Amino acid sequence: MQLSGFPRLSFAHLPTPLEPMPNLTELLGGPNLLIKRDDCTGLAGGGNKTRKLEFLMADAGQQGADTIITQGATQSNHCRQTAAIAAKLGMDCHLLFEDRTGMQDVDYNLNGNVLLDQLYGASLQKFPADTDMDQAMADLAARLQAEGRRPYTIPGGGSNPVGALGYVNCALEMLHQANSTGLKIDHVVHATGSTGTQAGLVTGFCATNSGVPVLGVGVRAPQEVQEAKVFALAEKTAALVGAPGAVKRDQVVANCEYVGEGYGFPAESTIDAIKLFARAEGILLDPVYTGKGAAGFIELVQAGHFAGQDNIVFLHTGGAQGLAGYREAFGFNSYD
């Protein structure tokens, strides 16, 4: 498997740090907890979509695109990172928002990621919940094409085999960091949504026979649905990198007990996890993804789920730029 065979732009700040979390380790009573800082990929404040976009935007360039279309929730981190790199590359960017939460407050609709999307000069459009967003993107692409534009459509979350290459790359990067520091990684835990992150990671870890298990903590779908979607993309990604069949179904594991009310609605455990990471380690999580991922991570560590394992890595996938969009969820309405 050689990733260098694929077209790729280089704009992420890599490698991202792999750091110990000594205070959290002590608070939770071990095992040794570490954090892989993909919130520090650089672009637009960072996040996991940047690694995917290195491959996706190279593909767009090869196809002669001058316009990028993508979609997500109103507070989408993927949309923010896409808007930033489109601006940098001199491309128009159309962001199609699905109103998945129905939240009416000003912060959710205009602050956080949305403020940054507008700073980057993207065109924004909102659609009702349960709109067929792939169809909406196809309709817009057809309209722009008729006007003489050359649109390139990126699926939600950048999650297709090309985007997932970014997380095959992350798996290789973590193995290299571990090998060069004498660290044996026993488990990687992260928030899983549109599936490209987990699919890429398991492909990278399996195709190298590393034996590193990955646990995705779900933010939307029930476990069976999430695992099936991750596995389907992992199979395609493995085939793309020349390792067909490298990922077995039982190597795709999700825990979807921390979703709470639904996508985009932080649960009490989400808010608690965000406060704990901030106050113990000075690290900012987010209310939609990493807060839920960390809630699962914390509870599973406390429940002894990783007993007998020494080094557990939480992959920080970013998202703190959305915090301002969720100001009301924290209830900090005064200085008391």
Ligand SMILES: *Cc1c(COP(=O)(O)O)cnc(C)c1O
């Ligand atoms: C998109 C996103 C995820 C989920 O990654 P997927 O590849 O969509 O599964 C996790 N954390 C943050 C902050 C994200 O923006």
